[in-house]
Amino acid sequence: MPSLDQALRAALDSRQPLLADLHQQGTDCYRLFHGSQEGAGGLTVDRYGPQLLVQSFHTSLERDALLALHQLVNERLGVDSLLVYNDRSQGNSRIDRRDPVYQADEQALADLTGHEWGLTYRVRGRHAGQDPLLFLDLRNARGWVKAHSAGKRVLNLFAYTCGVGLCAAAGGAREVVNLDFAEGNLAVGRENGALNPELPPMQFIQSDYFPAIRQWAGLPIAQRRGHKLPSYPRLEQRQFDLVLLDPPAWAKSAFGTVDLLRDYQSLLKPAILATAEDGVLICCNNLAKVALEDWREQVLRCASKLGRPVRDCQVLPPAADFPSLDGNPPLKTLILQF
Numbered sequence: 001m002p003s004l005d006q007a008l009r010a011a012l013d014s015r016q017p018l019l020a021d022l023h024q025q026g027t028d029c030y031r032l033f034h035g036s037q038e039g040a041g042g043l044t045v046d047r048y049g050p051q052l053l054v055q056s057f058h059t060s061l062e063r064d065a066l067l068a069l070h071q072l073v074n075e076r077l078g079v080d081s082l083l084v085y086n087d088r089s090q091g092n093s094r095i096d097r098r099d100p101v102y103q104a105d106e107q108a109l110a111d112l113t114g115h116e117w118g119l120t121y122r123v124r125g126r127h128a129g130q131d132p133l134l135f136l137d138l139r140n141a142r143g144w145v146k147a148h149s150a151g152k153r154v155l156n157l158f159a160y161t162c163g164v165g166l167c168a169a170a171g172g173a174r175e176v177v178n179l180d181f182a183e184g185n186l187a188v189g190r191e192n193g194a195l196n197p198e199l200p201p202m203q204f205i206q207s208d209y210f211p212a213i214r215q216w217a218g219l220p221i222a223q224r225r226g227h228k229l230p231s232y233p234r235l236e237q238r239q240f241d242l243v244l245l246d247p248p249a250w251a252k253s254a255f256g257t258v259d260l261l262r263d264y265q266s267l268l269k270p271a272i273l274a275t276a277e278d279g280v281l282i283c284c285n286n287l288a289k290v291a292l293e294d295w296r297e298q299v300l301r302c303a304s305k306l307g308r309p310v311r312d313c314q315v316l317p318p319a320a321d322f323p324s325l326d327g328n329p330p331l332k333t334l335i336l337q338f
């Protein structure tokens with residue numbers, strides 16, 4: 001087993017060509033160390049613009065190791081990054097010891113900005129949620145959307161902080177609709193819109209996925225007997241030219257359960273129906289234990305059962321900052337052309 005220092009050096013070496021490309025395309029947000037695949041399971045090191053975000057998921061990182069890591073990254077990148085260390089190894093708690101290195105200084109915790117595909121994104125080292133405000137493994141999908149949105153009506157489902165919507169707007173979409181049930185996440189999406197004032201405005205719909213997508217798809221909204229449904233925004237049946245479906249692994253609400261292992265179908269079916277006849281649906285599954293081949297088969301079967309056979313199905317893997325030893329990255333993305 002190589003030491004953390006050796007593993008980190010090897011990871012930084014292997015990323016040189018990728019980082020040169022990313023810097024050239026206006027990206028300064030990327031993963032520098034993907035521990036599970038690069039020799040230190042449960043440790044990730046990400047650059048978000050001026051900030052260096054270190055996260056541990058299994059065991060806490062000792063002070064000296066953290067400081068050495070910070071120094072090495074600064075030397076190799078030629079930057080003076082602002083360190084934030086979020087220890088997520090103990091339930092949901094974050095490390096907050098006396099030592100300032102664990103606390104992060106004010107500057108590092110301020111509202112910062114990072115860049116991807118030439119766009120500006122809000123970056124916060126700590127906020128109400130656990131995850132960083134931009135999921136880096138979805139970068140290639142955002143790039144694809146930016147390159148294929150011209151003139152399209154784009155729907156971004158489970159939008160989170162609306163990165164995909166932003167890329168669609170930058171790519172010349174005719175209309176961009178972001179949907180998420182968490183107002184706090186959409187609020188960051190609005191901030192992201194404001195950070196790119198040259199882009200046309202996006203729409204934000206705060207709603208549970210199930211009632212929204214089923215209304216667009218023209219399907220009834222199921223109600224469990226004896227359970228009154230909470231209110232939800234009323235939407236007209238309609239279709240979109242480009243739809244992005246990137247749900248969380250599991251989430252339960254009054255309207256249904258998002259369950260990528262047992263029931264991808266109930267998410268996918270209405271999303272397909274809300275995609276125009278010759279449109280594109282990009283769908284994702286971030287559950288590591290779901291194999292790409294099985295899931296792809298399920299997706300294609302669901303489409304043909306609906307009478308909407310897929311003309312072309314492309315797999316879009318994450319970029320090289322998310323290496324995968326067995327060729328099965330947790331985040332799987334399919335581009336379905338109808």
Ligand SMILES: C[S@@+](CC[C@H](N)C(=O)[O-])C[C@H]1O[C@@H](n2cnc3c(N)ncnc32)[C@H](O)[C@@H]1O
Nearest residue numbers: 135158159160180181182185208209246248251
């Ligand atoms: C893993 S994130 C999706 C990542 C996102 N697609 C992106 O581009 O970064 C999950 C998002 O789904 C939202 N969410 C979870 N369950 C939901 C539901 N039933 N209806 C609407 N949004 C939901 C959460 O609020 C969160 O923003």
